[in-house]
Amino acid sequence: xxxxxxxxxxxxxxxxxxxxxxxxxxxxxxxxxxxxVQKNYFQNREFSFTLKDDIYVRYQSFTTQTELEKEMHKMxxxxxxIGAVYSHRPNQHNTVKSGTFQALEKELVFDIDMTxxxxxxxxxSAADIxxxxxxxxxxxxxxxxxxxxxxxGFQHLLWVYSGxxxxxxxxxxxxxxxxxxxxxxxxxxxxxxxxxxxxxxxKVVLTDPIHPFIKESLAVVEDYFPQYAxxxxxxxxxxxxxxKVLTLVPDDVRRELQQLFEKEKKPENRWELVKxxxxxxxxxxxxxxxxxxxxxxxxCYPRLDVNVSKGVNHxxxxxxSVHPKTGRISVPMDINRLETFDPFAVxxxxxxxxxxxxxxxxxxxxxxxxxxxAEKRKIRDYKxxxxxxxxxxxxxxxxxxxxxxxxxxLRKSDLQKEF
Amino acid sequence: MLFSGGRRxxxxxxxxxxxxxxxxxxxxxxxxxNISLSEFETFAVDRLKLLKTVENLGxxxxxxxxxxxxxxxxxxxxxxFPHRLDIDDRKSQNAPNExxxxxxxxxxxxxxxxxxCQTEDLRRWFIQQEVDLFRYRFSDLQPKQKLExxxxxxxxxxxxxxxEKKTLLDKLVNSSYGVSGITVEDQDFYKVPFQDALDLVRTxxxxxxxxxxxxxxxxxxxxxxxxxxxxxxxxLALTARSLPAVHSDERLQPLLNHLSHAYVGQDYSIQKNVGxxxxxxxDSLSGxxxxxxxxxxxxxxxxxxxxxxxxxxxYGLFLKGIGLSLEQALQFWRSEFIRGKVDAxxxxxxxxxxxxHMFGKEGKRADYTPYSCMKVxxxxxxxxxxxxxxxxxxxxxxxxxxxxxxxxxxxxxxxxIMELVxxxxxxxxxxxYFELTHNIDDGSFSLNHPNQYFxxxxxxxxxxxxxxxxxxxxxxxxxxSAARRxxxxxxxxxxxSQDLVEMTEDLDSFFQDG
Ligand code: SF4
Ligand SMILES: [Zn+2]
Numbered sequence: 064x065x066x067x068x069x070x071x072x073x074x075x076x077x078x079x080x081x082x083x084x085x086x087x088x089x090x091x092x093x094x095x096x097x098x099x100v101q102k103n104y105f106q107n108r109e110f111s112f113t114l115k116d117d118i119y120v121r122y123q124s125f126t127t128q129t130e131l132e133k134e135m136h137k138m139x140x141x142x143x144x145i146g147a148v149y150s151h152r153p154n155q156h157n158t159v160k161s162g163t164f165q166a167l168e169k170e171l172v173f174d175i176d177m178t179x180x181x182x183x184x185x186x187x188s189a190a191d192i193x194x195x196x197x198x199x200x201x202x203x204x205x206x207x208x209x210x211x212x213x214x215x216g217f218q219h220l221l222w223v224y225s226g227x228x229x230x231x232x233x234x235x236x237x238x239x240x241x242x243x244x245x246x247x248x249x250x251x252x253x254x255x256x257x258x259x260x261x262x263x264x265x266k267v268v269l270t271d272p273i274h275p276f277i278k279e280s281l282a283v284v285e286d287y288f289p290q291y292a293x294x295x296x297x298x299x300x301x302x303x304x305x306x307k308v309l310t311l312v313p314d315d316v317r318r319e320l321q322q323l324f325e326k327e328k329k330p331e332n333r334w335e336l337v338k339x340x341x342x343x344x345x346x347x348x349x350x351x352x353x354x355x356x357x358x359x360x361x362x363c364y365p366r367l368d369v370n371v372s373k374g375v376n377h378x379x380x381x382x383x384s385v386h387p388k389t390g391r392i393s394v395p396m397d398i399n400r401l402e403t404f405d406p407f408a409v410x411x412x413x414x415x416x417x418x419x420x421x422x423x424x425x426x427x428x429x430x431x432x433x434x435x436x437a438e439k440r441k442i443r444d445y446k447x448x449x450x451x452x453x454x455x456x457x458x459x460x461x462x463x464x465x466x467x468x469x470x471x472x473l474r475k476s477d478l479q480k481e482f
Numbered sequence: 483m484l485f486s487g488g489r490r491x492x493x494x495x496x497x498x499x500x501x502x503x504x505x506x507x508x509x510x511x512x513x514x515x516n517i518s519l520s521e522f523e524t525f526a527v528d529r530l531k532l533l534k535t536v537e538n539l540g541x542x543x544x545x546x547x548x549x550x551x552x553x554x555x556x557x558x559x560x561x562x563f564p565h566r567l568d569i570d571d572r573k574s575q576n577a578p579n580e581x582x583x584x585x586x587x588x589x590x591x592x593x594x595x596x597x598x599c600q601t602e603d604l605r606r607w608f609i610q611q612e613v614d615l616f617r618y619r620f621s622d623l624q625p626k627q628k629l630e631x632x633x634x635x636x637x638x639x640x641x642x643x644x645x646e647k648k649t650l651l652d653k654l655v656n657s658s659y660g661v662s663g664i665t666v667e668d669q670d671f672y673k674v675p676f677q678d679a680l681d682l683v684r685t686x687x688x689x690x691x692x693x694x695x696x697x698x699x700x701x702x703x704x705x706x707x708x709x710x711x712x713x714x715x716x717x718l719a720l721t722a723r724s725l726p727a728v729h730s731d732e733r734l735q736p737l738l739n740h741l742s743h744a745y746v747g748q749d750y751s752i753q754k755n756v757g758x759x760x761x762x763x764x765d766s767l768s769g770x771x772x773x774x775x776x777x778x779x780x781x782x783x784x785x786x787x788x789x790x791x792x793x794x795x796x797y798g799l800f801l802k803g804i805g806l807s808l809e810q811a812l813q814f815w816r817s818e819f820i821r822g823k824v825d826a827x828x829x830x831x832x833x834x835x836x837x838x839h840m841f842g843k844e845g846k847r848a849d850y851t852p853y854s855c856m857k858v859x860x861x862x863x864x865x866x867x868x869x870x871x872x873x874x875x876x877x878x879x880x881x882x883x884x885x886x887x888x889x890x891x892x893x894x895x896x897x898x899i900m901e902l903v904x905x906x907x908x909x910x911x912x913x914x915y916f917e918l919t920h921n922i923d924d925g926s927f928s929l930n931h932p933n934q935y936f937x938x939x940x941x942x943x944x945x946x947x948x949x950x951x952x953x954x955x956x957x958x959x960x961x962x963s964a965a966r967r968x969x970x971x972x973x974x975x976x977x978x979s980q981d982l983v984e985m986t987e988d989l990d991s992f993f994q995d996g
Binding site: 117118178179181182213215216217238245246248250253257258259261262264273275276277278366369370 | 653864873
């Protein structure tokens, strides 16, 4: 049995192997080249590498897939970040007149990080995660994925596990890549319901009428709330956590609930009492009495880092980059199988490198044309590891996008014919 | 007959009259006439005043509320800009001075474009105020005039059919502000790409489906504003490119620079009092002379041995403004951070850069100015894990109250402060806090900057006499700062190995990962 025990010290040995034999370069290039629809799209893209000893190298760019491969083989980055598509080649940014080197386009991205939920999870804190709090990520993905598709009309959403404690979303539609900074921040704000810093206790405030987007989001949260908040996190268990919930309701309701809770200890029933109070309040016809919804949202609604989504030139960790701390590969997530996604089952670099060393099974020894041997071997290589299913999913994602490139390319060539 | 005939002739003879035929403008083409340098200056200064008023009112009042509108109208009148836009265009054009007012409005807008196109920050500020001014003016128009305006500027939007309205009725009612089932039937709904109505999207005041928003006619101003904003920001980018030509004009250049500096008020970044404060003093100063926003950051830093990016910027620049040298700043942040999860090595790699950056020693080499209250209050609101922002704006009132009690503010004072907070007068609330904690009855200054708070506090406590003098001197020697730049640049160049790292302001993002 290969062990997935990962040790940071082994990284310098494993990375060359990973980049030489496993990293899915052709898919990676296929993605970032976007069918070659726009000239120099790949060439003007910024990559940034983190090398050993936290050395950051920004403004890397490559003219071809081969050049990218060569450079990665040489540098063996601990971490890869992807930046914007610029007006010029990023590696020549020093040579162009200052002010003219500008970030033009980038995928619309979202970063959801478990540390931002520290005030509402009791199981772990900071960078730690467990299967209990992972539910938060599932909720986040379901809510955002729906809204980005149904409300904003985007189609090509790549969800990626960050390798440690969060998920990223890359919205790859052409329209998304072309969004202005103002538009990005408007989208991010539309999607943000939990507001305020450490000096704000009540972070969700709903006003009438409740927007359809919030209703849809609430429907998702309601699916998970009993199991996640009432049971897993037991928010109506310990005294302090009960108090914390009760800071979110109006004063008179709080006093009443405190009394009722004296006799009622079961979390589910306590939650029913809260909901009863809300129904009562709402029946009075007074506006803005949505505290039961506000509680659910404050505990479960996705917490976005708006600043990451806003900037066109913001860097975000690349898919298939390794997380140096955990050794896990940052893998694309199949959102049709979201409920079964297990961050702890995501392969580490040590695991997949070990899997490479396992003896080949007979069927893989097909005769091959010498010329393509290296390329074919690489394809076969990743297929023999636990990385395979993630690359396969990535392929499907790219196929989906390719159909839209084709349309675009056709349109362009038609235009040309007209002249 | 004769009259209108005569007018038409004038139109042909003078294209400027056409340009100023309407009070509300998209400012399409630049004015063509010559203008004297002194007129240039008064126009610019007056518009700047108007825009500052727009900004201030936006903080203290709900935009377009009665008071907001009234104050803005008064200010426009005082400064001789067009006001009362609802009066019929043709009639008011003949009103005394109306032509002059419009001319002033038109020309001054273009002058400020020159002054405010130079940096991202300036552009953002200028666009925001111009957009708000436009919003106010547009909302002042009669419905008919609004339609005329759309017409004149070729703004056409698709309306949805009655059937579509019926199917979406529920959604439209629940997403549009102040729209009921009846009013949905009564008015047109426009369907436009969501990019054209960002303000409504941002605040979720519109129904959004498959990338399109459904805007009730009553909210059409949003699309118009969006259009205005887009045009203006494109125009500024163009102007910026032609700027070298303007800059070679030695009469204009100092004037333009002066204008663009004016928006932040006093520049507290000037470092003349460097080294007048020792690191040991900071704890006690934070209790006595720091405004609450900085006190809060200081406390959070001491407790957590860490501050996130937003907090580091707000607090770091403030400290720079009160006189910490770069060396002191590095020492200050390092000693605190290494008490937490960051070791010295990590600090030097990941954070030292951003501190040198604040002092203009890295990256774009811009010398960052400490944030004004307005900036703290309006931009980059704190989120999870953040301690920055303005406590009067960004704290739960309950927490703020507790804090004030803890700081021994008398109950009557607390209720006064909370009243001001409720009315969204955050700076006034802060000033009240200042008065209460410094035993001053009526402030002789009007607070708009955390560093000003500090200086005034030192003055009031008598401890800051020397400090004050230095500060005044520094104002006078603003020009010197430019002269210091080359030395700084040289030093920085020596320190960095160019190819390795060149980072932007968004450093933090770069160091956080999933
Ligand atoms: S009003 Fe200004 S100085 Fe006072 S706390 Fe707020 S930001 Fe700080
Ligand atoms: Zn957990």
